[in-house]
Amino acid sequence: MSVAVIGAGAFGTALAVVLASKGPVTLWGRDIGWSENPRLPGIDLPPALRLTDRIEDCAAETVLLALPAQVLGGFLAEQAQFFDGRNLVSCAKGIDLSTLQGPSALIAAACPAATVAVLTGPSFAADIARGLPTALTLACADPDKAETLQAQLSTASLRLYRTTDVTGAELGGALKNVIAIAAGAAIGAGYGDSARASVVTRGFAEMTRLAAALGARPETLAGLSGLGDLVLTCTSEQSRNFRYGLALGAGRDFAAGTTVEGAATARAVAALAPKLGIELPISQLVAGLAEGRVAMKHALDILLNRPLKEE
Ligand SMILES: NC(=O)C1=CN([C@@H]2O[C@H](COP(=O)(O)OP(=O)(O)OC[C@H]3O[C@@H](n4cnc5c(N)ncnc54)[C@H](OP(=O)(O)O)[C@@H]3O)[C@@H](O)[C@H]2O)C=CC1
Numbered sequence: 263m264s265v266a267v268i269g270a271g272a273f274g275t276a277l278a279v280v281l282a283s284k285g286p287v288t289l290w291g292r293d294i295g296w297s298e299n300p301r302l303p304g305i306d307l308p309p310a311l312r313l314t315d316r317i318e319d320c321a322a323e324t325v326l327l328a329l330p331a332q333v334l335g336g337f338l339a340e341q342a343q344f345f346d347g348r349n350l351v352s353c354a355k356g357i358d359l360s361t362l363q364g365p366s367a368l369i370a371a372a373c374p375a376a377t378v379a380v381l382t383g384p385s386f387a388a389d390i391a392r393g394l395p396t397a398l399t400l401a402c403a404d405p406d407k408a409e410t411l412q413a414q415l416s417t418a419s420l421r422l423y424r425t426t427d428v429t430g431a432e433l434g435g436a437l438k439n440v441i442a443i444a445a446g447a448a449i450g451a452g453y454g455d456s457a458r459a460s461v462v463t464r465g466f467a468e469m470t471r472l473a474a475a476l477g478a479r480p481e482t483l484a485g486l487s488g489l490g491d492l493v494l495t496c497t498s499e500q501s502r503n504f505r506y507g508l509a510l511g512a513g514r515d516f517a518a519g520t521t522v523e524g525a526a527t528a529r530a531v532a533a534l535a536p537k538l539g540i541e542l543p544i545s546q547l548v549a550g551l552a553e554g555r556v557a558m559k560h561a562l563d564i565l566l567n568r569p570l571k572e573e
Pocket residue numbers: 269270271272273274291292293301328329330331333336337353354355356385386387388520521523
């Protein structure tokens with residue numbers, strides 16, 4: 263089966279590099295005037311990887327969509343016809359702010375004849391590209407297709423587990439970014455490792471509550487795509503979401519233009535919570551911080567002054 267990757271950012275490039283160990287891969291980017299990706303420094307491109315800026319070169323059976331969640335909808339609006347009918351694997355970790363939908367729903371709406379899947383889980387692009395061992399989740403509602411894609415996209419260093427719970431897998435990856443911002447903010451503000459552990463644990467409860475309300479199986483959230491990625495992202499400064507939180511907590515500026523999926527996703531979550539009638543205090547606080555509605559100096563009081571309750 264042929265493979266193309268859309269989005270030559272850090273993650274798309276890393277996936278293309280590792281998949282090229284198994285056969286030819288086409289990597290599409292809108293600006294590919296480089297031989298080493300500045301978003302993924304120190305990684306050589308293997309000979310089986312073909313770089314292109316022409317969508318027509320991406321007529322593969324399986325296409326990985328590795329664009330940020332907030333730009334995916336716009337991309338699909340222009341290119342849906344070309345990609346419909348293929349296996350379309352979303353690699354984005356976010357909720358679209360304008361529709362409040364995850365990438366898989368955007369893809370299904372734009373490309374109704376496509377097989378929609380999600381590839382997610384704990385994995386920094388730099389680790390994948392260097393061939394370090396990584397375990398991810400491949401989610402597809404069709405169990406046979408899930409098995410086929412699992413085999414196609416697993417490599418010697420990339421071990422994929424499969425599930426049919428697309429909603430759960432996708433939301434785990436999106437929501438962990440929101441909690442990672444909160445964990446970073448706790449550390450950046452000097453609240454300490456114990457506070458971070460509380461944020462991670464109560465954040466995980468929020469992730470599970472929201473995902474279940476949207477139809478996910480709670481056990482999916484306890485897997486690689488949820489808890490696994492939450493642990494990684496809340497404990498490593500390789501994470502951009504965690505670093506953004508660190509900067510918020512410390513009152514420092516953060517590099518503009520960095521992909522921080524959790525900021526827009528927190529706002530989407532804050533819009534979803536009242537519609538679903540659920541409370542998501544940490545995520546709603548992150549939305550307030552990201553929008554500048556809430557000052558960091560008030561954040562702790564907002565969480566600690568909530569009524570006492572059962573765990
Ligand atoms: N980096 C990582 O470790 C991981 C990332 N992910 C997920 O992968 C997704 C992509 O992230 P990542 O690769 O890291 O992001 P990067 O910031 O590294 O790259 C973003 C890419 O998107 C492209 N892009 C932005 N806007 C558009 C647009 N309107 N049309 C076409 N292309 C566009 C950029 O192109 P240009 O360079 O021309 O601006 C760039 O190639 C995110 O959802 C992220 O959460 C998942 C797991 C790990």
